Amino acid sequence: MVGTVTGDVVFQGSGAESNEMESESMRVAFAAQLTILCGLMQILLYVLRCGGVCRWLSQPLVSGYTTAAAVHVTVHQLPLLMGISIVRHRGILAVFWIFLNIASGIRRVLPATLVVSFVSLVILAGGKVLNSCWSTRFPIPWELVLIIFATVSSVQFDLSGQYGIQIVGPIPTGLSPPSLPSFFFSQELFLTALALAVVGYGLQASLGMMFAHKHGYPFHSNQELLAMGLCNSIGGVFQCFPVSGSISRSTVQESTGGQTQVTSLVSALIILLILLKFGPLFQQLPKTVLAVIILVNLQGVFAQVKDVQKLWNTDRLDLVVWVVTLLSALVFNLDLGLGIAIVFSLLTIVFRTQRARSSVLGHIAGTDCYRDLEKYANVIYLHTILR
Template identity: 45%
Template sequence: MADPPSPDSLSKNPIYTEAELEEIAPRSRDSRARLFSSVRNKFRCSGEIAKSLLLKFIPILSWLPRYPVKEWLLGDVISGLSVGIIQLPQGLAYALLAGVPPVFGLYSSFYPIVLYTIFGTSRHISPGTFAVISVMVGSVTESLVPSEDFMTSQNDSNIDTEARDAARVQVASALTLLVGIFQILLGLVQFGFVVTYLSEPLIRGYTSAAAIHVTLSQVKSILGVAISQGSHPLSLIYTFLKLCSKIPQTNIASLLIGVIAITVMFTVKYLNEKYNSKIPIPIPIELFTLIVATGISYGVNLNKLYGVDIVGNIPTGLKAPIVPRTDLFASVVGNAFAIAVVVYAFTISLVKMFAVKHGYNVDSNQELIALGLSNSVGSFFQCFTIGTAMSRSLVQESTGGNSQVAGAVSAAVILVIILKAGELFESLPKAILASVVVVNLKGIFKQFKDIPALWRSNKIDLLVWIVTFIATILLNLDLGLAVSVGFSLLTVIFRTQWPHYSILGQVSSTDIYRDVSQCEQAVEFPGVKIFRSSCTLYFANAELYANAVKRMCGVDVDKLIEVKKKEAKKKKQLQEKAEKEAKKGLKTKKNSEETNRKVNELEFICPQIPEVKEPETEGDAVYENIEEPTMYNMESSECPFHSLILDLSTVSFVDTVSIKILKTIFRDFQEIDVSVYLVGCHENVLDQLECGNFFSKTITKRQLFSSIHDAVTYISKVHSKKPPTDEGSFNSTVL
């Protein structure tokens, strides 16, 4: 182990306490004035500010005039065509997940994309229908509009599908409008940071569970059976049991179609990934599968001969806008907020990933506004809630997409299909659409590899992942998200309850201080204890912090205080006894003088009387038969260090409870003659300490320093000039 550092090895630079530093560079005291100035600047109106706000709110006005046509246009067109081809089967398939007819998936793949192109800030994501969001919408539509309510008669099992689908479209539109309103409001109040409460393990665990929900919802189409799904807790378990009971009724033709389609698409996608460097554009296997399956179904007439369920009527052309039913808001408000947050969480994670990769900036709050406008305006055209699919976004980026011009091209592809080619897919088996959904979940299912990785790296994050997954499986998507966020926040609270406490030492010949238990080169400075906590200090862990300070310093502070009090009490008793004996001695002296006078008279009369000796005197006091007082052994109450430094560099704020605890620490250690110092306090923490009346005659700003090294240097200078007291301890008064 290295030798303890000496005072001579410390810095020769000037050392300033907080009080001295504020004299040199005073801090601004008027926080109200700063706040007022900030608000005034934000609401100040000028031509430049209005222009910047316009460009911020409508980003296309800033990047489109500077669009490099020669460099980017070809890549964007190729990328847009590729994404549009993929968007077609996904739009049809995800509409079934949302519980609405397939054509509404095409609407949701057109209108929102156009709006995001105008208002979005990301150049590479592909907004539109997304499996996880679609299944969340489907859980709402199927719970509010169950199929059982549309039986043609009590004795007939036939369902009025047109009336049911119309009712579900109204629910989906109302839900989408409310989702958009929430997103716009959150964006306007700069609430984009809400997604920070959705950690990556939480999102990945949630999407993994959602993939299970999505897959199970599509098994019924592959098996060719009809079952109803709910959105209540344990609904996934009940759906699984219903599917098991329906297995004997499986349509063999539908099952074969689904298995063959899944096998073919998985194989081609594997080849696309393996030879992606040699293939300029991935093979659009989903589109080829749709075309081939539609042709076979139409030629063989699978619906009539084998009972294979098909898509059915797909109307061509665009529909006039319709105002969604606002009376449904009360029934879907909770689901709408959950979906709004989940959509934003998925989107912003992809937005930031591509922004970092390609080196451009994005605006998180503007992304919320762009998504909100896409959903709220789209709801008037009977769109259901859209999100951002990772598979399409990766295709858009890998095929040369450089801007949202690619998104506009993909929207144009969907528009052509809506106007002219939609009816060509009326004979498409629903098993094919279900297969498309399942195959595109492959990337999400790969997230189960997180479990062994998190086990090795961070078990708390693994616990968040597992709890999120189980809660979402058992409680469904909306309640599962709420429970997951609550549990994730609890882990943060629990971590602050058990932070890492450490005693720091100086690394030889440096001004760096490290944990002495983890760094052999770090040596404690003689007579100084430096304490640090790894987390902030607030009401929930303030008491634990105080106990840890006393425990880590290696002394029983409370016992030393008790011993000190006993010593003081005993000294006082001895002093009182000495004063009494002194008074008694004075009285004895007077009596002895009277006795001497009488003795002299007797000697004159009778000289044979023996002489009476006068007691020994010392000054004005007489000590006759008084034992020397036994002093208490001061070594038993002596603290092995004279200074304690509390490193508050990790503290981001203090509340009233933590201020009281800090005062208690100062009081207790000063009672055992230990000086306490604070270092690393941020400006806002200093303001909070001042407002909390922390400073007083016994606690001054001369006990605050900017760094540990400054405090240690100051202490070494003070105690090198100060001789120890008679008791062997140092004076706690700070110069």
């Protein structure tokens, strides 16, 4: 979304005579401007206490939405697992078009890439099984072990040159100097910044609520708005893109045992060291290894499909919300799909209020309890009391 918008603004503002280097620098400047605008809007939403919009995100909606997001991530990782290049699609039915492109390019699959993917999958999945059986207190970081093993193997056997396996490639080192971009195109970027602020927060809130429900801790919606606003406002000064929750990275961190802010702090420091000094060490890392790490750690998100049976037995209207959320996020992409899901969820609330259920309660002999006469046989109907 950011790339599409910045490209359109560059085309409007630079004209046909602009060379490629100038267009690229303008893209970076517009992306930084978009990031700062997005951050300022999120801070404004925090001041207005708009984090309460999370009340509209019911548990079935969050479950269906994060499952759809996991499907998006999986489909985008499949070409890396098979070593093929495809045309990327955006907008309506993007996931299905990408899947069709993958199916049409199945003959171009690189056997060497499939072998690396399979070996990586066996190492990572097997390592997680070992952790669950014997290393519950001090689990081995198999993701890190796999990355080191794959990088060393790629260098030793020249996987890129000899077998054509895609690698990460050059990683620029150093940080961009802080600078405030010009806000000349603020009017053109305003609506996009607002959409990014809202949709980015919606995805962040969905992930936060999912993990909060799983691990039993509170989720502070307004605090998330402030955190995202500060990250975007400060990040834009360093030419960063707008940030939000990443389902792939979040699941990797959660599955490796990270549950506190210390984990994110350590991760940020390691990334900073890589940017400043150690980036070239990972240039030979095969991309398919990263895809395997992401897919293996998404299994916890896909496990939410089990909610379908539970919702069928308890509340079928919630099941409809789950299915509609999943389909809308798959068909209309994550941003528009989230809006459709929220509107549909609100309509179900209206439907429930218009069809409120009432029941006659009967007394359970020897107690002060009353239960529904239609559901319980051994209750006594009292003609003089209706509760």
